[in-house]
Amino acid sequence: MIYEVTIAEKTYRVELVRTGEQWTCKLDGREFPLDVVSLQAGDLSLLLDGKSYEVKQENAGPEAAVVVGQERFAVAVRDPRSFRSRRRAGGDERGPRKITAPMPGKVVRLLAEVGAHVEAGQSVIVIEAMKMQNELKAPKTGVVKKINVAKGAAVEAGQSLAEVE
């Protein structure tokens, strides 16, 4: 099996060959000595040059991540034969200039109108969730092009609330 794994803009080519319970691995062409066992679903113990690494799979939000020891790596895995994964790989690219709701909540205040000039970091929309009010800021300096929600509206995570251009 061949996978393209993207971590922090760098893409690795991982070639896995399985024979019975055994795996051999090539990383970008390099032979990668693989001494790995599964401790439980989503949890690997990996030995490399005697160093012991516990690797855990974390699935938070649209992008996948793995934790090696204590270091968390956002990863996009692309199986060249798979279609779905292409979209996930896209999830790691730079986002648009939208203001999106990072979690579900309620719009309690609009601090700018369509057409208004806003500085990068200036608060545009205030949403409340879990009893905390959070000010959503302009991702860039520019003009508010669109506001898709009204005060009092309930919004979903990831919903596009406004656009700055």
Place this chain on the structure above:
Amino acid sequence: MIYEVTIAEKTYRVELVRTGEQWTCKLDGREFPLDVVSLQAGDLSLLLDGKSYEVKQENAGPEAAVVVGQERFAVAVRDPRSFRSRRRAGGDERGPRKITAPMPGKVVRLLAEVGAHVEAGQSVIVIEAMKMQNELKAPKTGVVKKINVAKGAAVEAGQSLAEVE
């Protein structure tokens, strides 16, 4: 669905009716008000007359068991339509007069021969496992009818080692 559940020789007739996410339950004909949610696989939270019970499923050895609060109940569940469960139900009946290996190990000594008279509780076979020697005792007073293993033999859990009659 109807199940026959045997606990400590008593058999209960449990009738479950599912409508969507809801369950209603009859226990031996009695309406049994069932406020239950699954916390995770094998773990139920059950409210009955306001009392809160956490019920966990334990699968140790051939016989199943559930733990209600801190009380452990060996259970044999029989689905009248199922065949396999009939055998499991049998697991709760009085055992035969065999001496069986309760866990894998190695026979280190035989303390009686075929034909010998043994008192109930008298040691017949010594097996060693996890560096502990354990003496297997005669389940009843009688005569050693069979010895199925030799000194030094490796034995599996549940294997019949000898018979007393």
Place this chain on the structure above:
Amino acid sequence: MFKKVLIANRGEIAVRVVRACREMGIASAAIYSDADRAALHVSKADEAYPVGPAAARESYLNVAKIIDVAKRCGAEAIHPGYGFLSENAQFARACAGAGIKFIGPPPSAMELMGSKTRARTAMHAAGVPMVPGSARGLSLAEAEEMAAKVGFPVMIKAAAGGGGKGMRLVKAPAELKSSFETAQSEAQRAFNDGEIYLEKFIEDPRHIEIQVLADEHGNVVYLGERECSVQRRHQKVIEEAPSAVVDQDMRQRMGAVAVQATRSAGYTNAGTIEFLVDAQRNFYFLEMNTRLQVEHPVTELVTGLDLVQLQFRIASGEKLPFRQEDIGLRGHAIECRIYAEDPENNFFPSPGKITRLLRPSGPGVREDSGVYQGWTVPLDYDPMLSKLIVHAADRGAAIARMRRALDEYFVGGIKTNLPLFRRILDHPDFVAGRIDTGFLDRLLATPATAVSGANTLADIAAVSAALFAATAPHKNGQNAGARIGVDSRAQASTWKRMARSEGVRKE
């Protein structure tokens, strides 16, 4: 002692109180909203009763319903935990009216201390040192006037506030109006009380608080201090005991003031006096929290006492089982508040299903948790998942132990603030005890530094991600059922043994 206690709360504190009940032989009755039927506190309690819909106002804040349940189930007392109704004097009165003991101070003391403005007046009269500012609620106009008098920056606060809600720092006159209105509407929402007051803002103060215990026979003791300066948006993130800057003399002076404040308020049961401490180690009364604090475990670890069990004893009329001179502090304790929030995304709450939960244990590690693997953290409430607390011989050892414990902690399925704690504990200022309420904001303003050996780790991450993909159970096609060997014996293949011995040679 009470035979049955109702716990008018949820989450980790409800579980904490259930545990205390279990250990004291008291039957515990939980309450739950429709969002919490499967919550941990429901399955851990001896009894559990529904109190309404998910919205707190209709369930956990529903005084009539809660009192009704308590009466019906025969609870002799109610423990309010923290938050929700814990500082609501009307609720305490309703309990008394129903013949149920409210485990906390008398309503009069709650009202006095519950109103920051009245509290300021009373504490001022009691000779407690205060920060300059208004002693009563202000209109916007009055606020602008007062701000001009004491000089910017100023702090705007909700009189009924707590936990940072309805609280805003204002650095310049231009910001005053919008901050005032935000704070007011937030306070209105959170406490149904929009009263706002204003104080001079002390630059980079420490937040240090004193735990007090008062029985109903006039005995009051203090249990040392807690340093709570590591805050984000006035929300405590890390607490510790003792404080790195409080010596025995300062502890006694703060303790004496705290005991005096407690007495003058006619206060009983567990309470906390919060102080601001400036760079010269002057301390100013901030507020009194008339309830058990989230961070009470650090005090329990250094004193060896169980504050919840002592709350029960006090409420049932017992005298304090010790005097001030019997109380000693041993070692150092640190608490991290684990939240379901995304540190990479402005710490927005990250509710959802906890797919994996690996919890730290071993020497000196305590976890007070309100969640379990498989639980779906609801949107409706505060996103705190659990509190991780460590105890060790001294502050350095406690920091090292907390790092170790955090390394063992893993939450899958939702984002948490765990990575933040690693940054804090590695920061030289935190290690040196140079912390104030501005510390965390300064830390967050600087980008996280990359780790050493990141390259090898990234290689491993890449390979592991591919392995996870290749062995994913839901995976179809020719990889179906591909598995990573779990039988260790099967792992000892020749080429791997070779790889290992190479590894050894490379050392």
Place this chain on the structure above:
Amino acid sequence: MFKKVLIANRGEIAVRVVRACREMGIASAAIYSDADRAALHVSKADEAYPVGPAAARESYLNVAKIIDVAKRCGAEAIHPGYGFLSENAQFARACAGAGIKFIGPPPSAMELMGSKTRARTAMHAAGVPMVPGSARGLSLAEAEEMAAKVGFPVMIKAAAGGGGKGMRLVKAPAELKSSFETAQSEAQRAFNDGEIYLEKFIEDPRHIEIQVLADEHGNVVYLGERECSVQRRHQKVIEEAPSAVVDQDMRQRMGAVAVQATRSAGYTNAGTIEFLVDAQRNFYFLEMNTRLQVEHPVTELVTGLDLVQLQFRIASGEKLPFRQEDIGLRGHAIECRIYAEDPENNFFPSPGKITRLLRPSGPGVREDSGVYQGWTVPLDYDPMLSKLIVHAADRGAAIARMRRALDEYFVGGIKTNLPLFRRILDHPDFVAGRIDTGFLDRLLATPATAVSGANTLADIAAVSAALFAATAPHKNGQNAGARIGVDSRAQASTWKRMARSEGVRKE
């Protein structure tokens, strides 16, 4: 301090030592047999190296291999844990020969104390009170003679023994021969040394031991006692500190003897002097364990010290950071040893896969575990899974806390001795502190009593068993996908709300 330490052990103690390394900034190198590639200590350590097949003699007891790995990976010291090579003087010598520090006493002291017979002689000379019996190894004939002299019952012991292995109580002359031979063959197997000696058996003694610490500069302190009288087949099951029968005066006298014994043996690092205590509270030297004890955590909790970290400091040449008068005991600690064994089946080991693991937490609860959910407990080694330890203000509170912690503990897939602990902690003699080494056998001789409310519980068990069957994921046919609702909101159906309110009415 050492930069890297190799841990020549497995299971919970290897994990315990890894944690101490992590907290002290020492790199930890684990070793593992083919049966342990997926073991917890391997994934928790910084490094891990294979040392051979499952059989301990070929891996964890393989001195040459372990020394070789230590040298190759650059370990400056080796921590042996307990069991395996921890009391093997040849191993200690081999370490010294390889320029690696053995974290423990000098080989000479290990040999002296390792041989029960030589130890008896030396301790006798040092004026330590002894139980009458043979001071050297005996033939069967000599044993019969000595037994006749001191009178039955007598205790047969392996000179190289420990942990109850190769140890037999003989009540009558007729039993002597077979017990002698069993003990001898067991000792031969376990320690590769069949030397056997014999002692007068003290009826129903208590087993109380003193923890000592000795640095390499002549400083020796004792850290109070541990009561280890709850035993089965001479295996400790529950330990606590302090002992219910040891007052300050007795503690000082036992401590003085322990320190004297330690000095006279030229002993350094952590060690334990075990005593038998008779009904008149006379104490007799039993043996010295020249290693860290399984039960060291109860001492850590009451003293506030970390014994493993202190072992590292001592071994690296540091002086003890305190004197005897600095050591105080606070509160009470109890430890339960959780074993994979079946209490309903004569406590036979019950290896297998741990399908569920729910672990206790909260105030005063510590777990030192060597396992995880999904781990398959191998046949090849001691079946201890973990140690559950609690700390509270006094013995009563500690017992209540341990009961609570046990209630939270659940292990699925294998049998454990958890139910046994509930019986012990509920027993009036244990609660009253009336325990001796015969206590547990007497308890086990009486059938377990049925629980109150068992009928309701059995009803619930029956219904739950049916629900589990109906919702089993592997289930085929028309029940496929049948699920118990997990969305709590979906649970609030009319009839259930009715059932609940009925419930409330019935209160």
